[in-house]
Amino acid sequence: MATEAELLEIDSPSGTRVVRISSPSRVLWPEVGITKLDLARYLVEVGTPFIAANGDRPVSLQRFSDGVDGEQFFSKNPPKGAPDFVRSVPVVYPSGRSHPQLVLDEPAAAVWAAQMNTIVFHPWASRAENSNNPDQLRIDLDPQPGTTFADAVTAALELRTVLAEAGLGAFVKTSGNRGVHVFAPIEATREFLDVRHAVIAAARELERRMPEAVTTAWWKEERGERIFVDFNQANRDRTMAGAYSPRALPHAAVSCPVTWDELPTVDPRDFTVLTVPARLQATGDPWADMSENPGTIDVLLEWWARDLENGLGELPFPPDFPKMPGEPPRVQPSRAKHD
Numbered sequence: 001m002a003t004e005a006e007l008l009e010i011d012s013p014s015g016t017r018v019v020r021i022s023s024p025s026r027v028l029w030p031e032v033g034i035t036k037l038d039l040a041r042y043l044v045e046v047g048t049p050f051i052a053a054n055g056d057r058p059v060s061l062q063r064f065s066d067g068v069d070g071e072q073f074f075s076k077n078p079p080k081g082a083p084d085f086v087r088s089v090p091v092v093y094p095s096g097r098s099h100p101q102l103v104l105d106e107p108a109a110a111v112w113a114a115q116m117n118t119i120v121f122h123p124w125a126s127r128a129e130n131s132n133n134p135d136q137l138r139i140d141l142d143p144q145p146g147t148t149f150a151d152a153v154t155a156a157l158e159l160r161t162v163l164a165e166a167g168l169g170a171f172v173k174t175s176g177n178r179g180v181h182v183f184a185p186i187e188a189t190r191e192f193l194d195v196r197h198a199v200i201a202a203a204r205e206l207e208r209r210m211p212e213a214v215t216t217a218w219w220k221e222e223r224g225e226r227i228f229v230d231f232n233q234a235n236r237d238r239t240m241a242g243a244y245s246p247r248a249l250p251h252a253a254v255s256c257p258v259t260w261d262e263l264p265t266v267d268p269r270d271f272t273v274l275t276v277p278a279r280l281q282a283t284g285d286p287w288a289d290m291s292e293n294p295g296t297i298d299v300l301l302e303w304w305a306r307d308l309e310n311g312l313g314e315l316p317f318p319p320d321f322p323k324m325p326g327e328p329p330r331v332q333p334s335r336a337k338h339d
Helices: 036-045 047-054 107-115 149-165 192-209 276-283 298-309 333-338
Strands: 005-012 015-022 027-029 059-064 072-075 087-092 098-103 118-123 136-143 171-174 180-185 227-230
Touching: 005 036, 005 107, 015 036, 015 107, 027 036, 036 047, 036 107, 036 276, 047 107, 047 118, 059 098, 107 118, 136 149, 136 192, 149 171, 149 180, 149 192, 149 227, 192 227, 192 298
Parallel strands: none
Antiparallel strands: 005 015, 059 072, 059 118, 087 098, 136 180, 136 227, 171 180
16 A cells, blocks of 8 residues: 655755655644644755755754654664765764764755654754864853743853954854854864864853853753853764754744844744744845854964963863863762762
């Protein structure tokens, strides 16, 4: 018996692609009734800005076997049977191991990923052919219990000033949840550890200016009711949801680029799979010119060196990373005191 399927025709640089969507009526977001076919059509509608933001980068696919309430897993390697318009590049992981990772170059590739039950797309901060050197400095402003999206917005606006003083132009998007993501285009001449140190330098400067509102404390017990500047998102193989990527939240949220002028008044819940295509049609892509004027992290690295001289050293790495030079002990402070 034939299975239910839809064929989508999608424009590409090589002509029209036809991508088969199996089980198109499968509901991915039960609360709002959005189906697999709806997701595929969304990716067609936002295809150009989606690929501009996430294409030509190693990408991890967050896949869900049965909608956002089902089991999930991350897929990095090209699966068997991937179409010829989906490619991969070798990347080096924190362990030192090298392995091929998926790259999406056109909207049809994103739609193919949706056919493979991908809901969230996680692109690297570096380009496919220069994967060791990020061309984006990314900072994740993560609200902690007792804080709100509005608090993250206040921190983001001050962070924009901090980055401007370091010679960087900043772009902003909602995380799709309660946080704010701030990106700055940079020249791809430094490797991940240098960019991490630049992020830490910016985070510490922001913390000095807003000590009651912002923290760089890695351990949750030390953060309090403040916005956490998640510096570890700047590490190799650490990613956040890409621009225009859906999120696995009940209302089908989208991580949506916004202008700095509109940031103070937006409600992140307004940006969904159902609403973002019309928004793009009406307002255009706020990130369309992101890559035109990349800056350098030279000033931020000067700040990092200054902080080192003043006794502020390395911060903890994620637990799956090898022990890094200068890293403090990976034990939460209360447990260390007890021991």
